[in-house]
Amino acid sequence: MTTITEIAAALGVTPSTVSRALSGSPRVKEATRKAVEQKAAEFGYERNVVASNLRRGRSDIVGIVVPRIHREFFSNVIGGAEAVLNEAGYNVLICQTHERYEDEVKALQTLRNNRVAGVLMSHAIGSSDGSHITSILGQNIPLVQFDRVFSKLPGTKIVSNNFEGAYQATRHLLQQGFRRIGTLAGYMNSEAYAQRLEGYRKALKDSGLEPSAQIEFLDTIVRETGYDACKKALAAGCDALYSAGDFSALGAIDALKEQSISHFGIVGTANESFTALMSPAMSSLALNPYEMGCQAAQAFIDGAQDGEKVVPMELKIRESSNFNITWQK
């Protein structure tokens, strides 16, 4: 592979000049620049980014850490972030944590070892406080968190208006005529889930209903636990569920169909594409992952100042929250 030294030799100048010419420095005569560019093209030169990064003490790689890449939400966040970052000349290195604390530590160490320019991340469920994050990344690697954030940590946080969204979703169920509304809540070490639970409770209170721990099913984010929790909700006399996730809502629907229940409303969260394709189609509180990814990337580019940016959620009303629904296989 061609190096700037070879180009310099071919032109009878020094590597410094070639380097300056190729990196757009103004301290090069126009004619020299032309000559250098021509030779570079002729030799098929490509800058050795590794050497350049070592010398400059920084890299053009931004790490993205997510629990699971195949979740639509996260792959869309990545898509948005990638678009903005590529545009700005950065590359993206993706790590999955599989919701495990140990994998998250490993991923962050990998990124630090590669001296990445910055990290965009959404923490694992298994990661119960963010102290490891700052201690691994140190002062030099800017951090932007999105969706699942630890608000104590420095850097920008991109979040959804979880409280407001859950409030609206629950109120929608109330307006439809449902009266005993339970919730499939997530893990309370995640602020996003905690806020959704609060929004749900507030909506009940504002309608004169008292929240009850008996119908708040915590740690319920997958299909299986959604199924189990829905059976308990039925036993507890619920006639609707606001679920803080789509997959748990899907599990709940499994239970409803199994028993051919009527007049039982469901609203999920995340608007995974299957929600619109199922039938009856599932109402869901849509996050805005692509936009969140763009904003996270932009926040990094802008310097990852401390602070929070809120991306709105939008309630998608479909059949599962219709009062007259009948669930059938």
Added chain:
Amino acid sequence: MTTITEIAAALGVTPSTVSRALSGSPRVKEATRKAVEQKAAEFGYERNVVASNLRRGRSDIVGIVVPRIHREFFSNVIGGAEAVLNEAGYNVLICQTHERYEDEVKALQTLRNNRVAGVLMSHAIGSSDGSHITSILGQNIPLVQFDRVFSKLPGTKIVSNNFEGAYQATRHLLQQGFRRIGTLAGYMNSEAYAQRLEGYRKALKDSGLEPSAQIEFLDTIVRETGYDACKKALAAGCDALYSAGDFSALGAIDALKEQSISHFGIVGTANESFTALMSPAMSSLALNPYEMGCQAAQAFIDGAQDGEKVVPMELKIRESSNFNITWQK
């Protein structure tokens, strides 16, 4: 950040010794190694991978190039590859091409500039022959292709048994009683799609039916074109469609539901998770993305020898291929 020079100074040895001690060379006294490791831990030392890579002339990053990361198929391939690669000490850099030739060229250049250890890729639809791939990567960067492959290129190819799979899918429709079976075919510059078309044709011939260009709808892989093609298929008297993709099959179902058609069979390809969640649930020819990712990664680790590995497909039979089906909104 601590360097080996600092550790060396603190211990009164040279950086070479520290380097050897930390990289597990046998040419270090056991006591020295202990001392070095202790100091390294004390200083919180982490090897500067960038410098190490520059010196050794290689990196521990493997590039993965896919058309779109949010397609379940690809995110699962990435998941499988990542698992195997991380285990072997590699990191993964992911690039999307958005099905565009230009983006594919850019991605490959980026990977080359970063001197990645290897590339795993599935080419874009817009990329009609693979010459740019080898010309950008050159001799030094091993290539493993998966799913959409150019068989002329060197390196390992991981493919599905597309011919056999499409044959089975079509035969299944015939066995159900459908008689005039069309196909939503993909782009013929992709060998995977071309093979599926051949498998489909062979199944017809083996049942004494003559393939007809009139009911082979080429370049049809998204929902919208699937919808349009299905209308034409209905006009052409078809009573079933084998679709080489799930999204086009979904579009076809849109058309069927719109007209409340009965006795019209559909089999898709890829087994995207929505296929099982819709109702009626869609029969689909399942690829095995996670396994393909694992095999691609393993092939790279094993040296990306020329050759082809075939990962079996599996037909998932659901309601959409039942002869008595009635499509309703």
Added chain:
DNA sequence: TTGTAAGCGTTATCAA
């Protein structure tokens, strides 16, 4: 078993 010295390819600083 350890040290010496050179170099991976680039860029920053200083001097000319």
Added chain:
DNA sequence: TTGATAACGCTTACAA
């Protein structure tokens, strides 16, 4: 405007 020189942090012949 260009050149000389050093350095980024690490690895590896070779020598001791």
